[in-house]
Amino acid sequence: LVVLQESGGGSVQAGESLRLSCQVTGHTYRTHSMAWFRQVPGQQRVGVAGIDADGTTTVADSVKGRFTISKDNTKNILYLEMDSLESADSAMYYCAAERSNSAPLIPDFYTYWGPGTQVTVSS
Numbered sequence: 619l620v621v622l623q624e625s626g627g628g629s630v631q632a633g634e635s636l637r638l639s640c641q642v643t644g645h646t647y648r649t650h651s652m653a654w655f656r657q658v659p660g661q662q663r664v665g666v667a668g669i670d671a672d673g674t675t676t677v678a679d680s681v682k683g684r685f686t687i688s689k690d691n692t693k694n695i696l697y698l699e700m701d702s703l704e705s706a707d708s709a710m711y712y713c714a715a716e717r718s719n720s721a722p723l724i725p726d727f728y729t730y731w732g733p734g735t736q737v738t739v740s741s
Contacts, residue, residue: 620644620730622713627735634703634739640696640713640732651721653728654687654698656709656737663712665723667698676721681707705741710734 626638638654653668653676667687668676675687686699696713714728 620650620715622715622730622732624711624713624732624735627711627737629738629740630703632704632739632741635699635701636703636737638698638700638711638713638735638737640698642694642696642713642715645715645717649717650715651718652689652696652713652715653721653723654696655712655714655723655725656707657712657734658709663725665725666711668721668723669696670721671719674721676723678723700737703737703739705739708737708739710736 621643623641624638630636649671651670654666655663656666657663666678666681667685669687669689684702688697712734713732715730716728
């Protein structure tokens with residue numbers, strides 16, 4: 619059983635930074651790819667960034683240059699460093715995992731999900 623738990627969300631001003639964390643239990647990063655998604659009420663869940671089992675990353679164009687995905691294999695933690703936050707970044711952020719060698723930014727690809735952490739950016 620793979621269990622994911624996000625943390626690090628909060629309320630910030632535009633231009634500030636946040637770092638989200640996703641504690642993972644039940645699998646190793648050698649076999650699973652992981653990703654961050656976000657969702658605004660009434661809208662579809664959208665991919666933000668992904669990292670495959672080999673460490674190759676994918677970042678959505680909307681956050682490229684501002685968001686960085688990384689992982690600490692020794693602690694089994696996935697991170698999302700978010701800089702220069704904008705009001706459009708306000709959403710519930712979720713981490714996801716799948717036993718795979720690829721990390722597409724497609725929600726249906728992932729089996730395992732955390733409960734989410736809220737990010738609110740005020741302009």
